[in-house]
Amino acid sequence: MxxxxxxxxxxxxxxxxxxxxxxxxxxxxxxxxxxxxxxxxxxxxxxxxxxxxxxxxxxxxxxxxxxxxxxxxxxxxxxxxxxxxxxxxxxxxxxxxxxxxxxxxxxxxxxxxxxxxxxxxxxxxxxxxxTGETRKSVLIIDDDTNYMGLVRQWLKVKYKVSMACSGQQAFKWFENNTADLILLDFEMPDVSGPQVLKMLHDNESTRDIPVFFLTGRTDLAGVSDSNELNCIGFLQKTIGQDELLKVIADFFGSNN
Structure with a gap:
């Protein structure tokens, strides 16, 4: 609260x-x-x-x-x-x-x-x-600010949405905030998505926050298994607004 x-x-x-x-x-x-x-x-x-x-x-x-x-x-x-x-x-x-x-x-x-x-x-x-009517909080971590801004526009109709351009910026944000869900870019320069996820899991305050990976790859065969990475799963960046909202709503609905 x-x-x-x-x-x-x-x-x-x-x-x-x-x-x-x-x-x-x-x-x-x-x-x-x-x-x-x-x-x-x-x-x-x-x-x-x-x-x-x-x-x-x-x-x-x-x-x-x-x-x-x-x-x-x-x-x-x-x-x-x-x-x-x-x-x-x-x-x-x-x-x-x-x-x-x-x-x-x-x-x-x-x-x-x-x-x-x-x-x-x-x-x-x-x-x-x-009364608990506040919205769930979603943090997007992605080095592509244009894509990140688009996703925020899609999600803000139902959720509180924050953005971070890197893992470092995300952890700075987490000093005073928390999130109910993270959308994490799989392929980022300097520190990759899987590396950021490991850092999240190693941190006591963020280890339990669920993570969806975002990826621009259309062939997920070369992407590690979600169980191996301990994430919820992968979302392709070609996903549309309605489908993305449904995926997130279904996730929150099944975890309430």
Whole structure:
């Protein structure tokens, strides 16, 4: 279960941010939800990262967020599998949204903000997690970013999807996250898929995560047996969206 806390980010702790924090903590609807202001800096956000379940960035009128900070947030949201609520005037939020992963932006509110609607959205977000309605998490590990992005687009309609371009990046992601399933490219440069799988099995925190291999090979005769590698099986990269969704849904269904 994710931490029941809202990280309220802003360039300054304005009157409006203080009001939102108090409303979150004092509202009957949002009972049990914590909230706190965090300055818009990499260090401050990182320090509070693991304690928050969702982020809200409250933009002041005419505020321009530094591009380095936006890139930082985009990366952290992807790696941490978290969601962001963005509040601001349309002219200010539009440039920010163009640089953030669409599936990591939970909601956008225009100013002036309807506080009650905001509280309702935050409450519903945490209620979904409490009742077990949150989605299964799938991590894709593949050096082909175009293919990986395509698969993420396919899967994000039903699952929380994260991506890593290498085994090293995947293990960095696993420092603060976990996954219910891994889709692992069989043939990668430097460290191959089977080598990454062995590393996963040798690590106590990842050894039990099920793995499907992805392969571009149409002839699987030369690929090692799935039992030998201790994986679920192999999926050819020619697989279509509907078939892939069915394979994953069947897997989760049979393992619930």
């Amino acid at each position: 994710i931490p029941k806390c809202v990280m309220m980010i802003g360039s300054k702790e304005s009157f409006f941010i203080k009001v939102l924090v108090k409303k979150i903590q004092g509202s009957g609807e949002s009972s049990g939800i914590e909230a706190g202001y965090v300055p818009a800096s990499k260090a401050d956000i990182t320090a509070k990262w693991d304690k928050c379940g969702i982020l809200t960035y409250y933009m002041e009128s005419g505020e321009v967020i530094d591009e380095a900070l936006i890139r930082f947030l985009a990366k952290k949201l992807e790696e941490g599998n978290k969601q962001l609520i963005l509040v601001g005037e349309a002219a200010d939020t539009s440039p920010v949204l163009s640089q953030l992963p669409k599936d990591r932006v939970y909601k956008v509110f225009d100013r002036p903000l309807d506080n009650d609607e905001y509280i309702q959205v935050v409450t519903e977000f945490f209620n979904r997690d409490t």
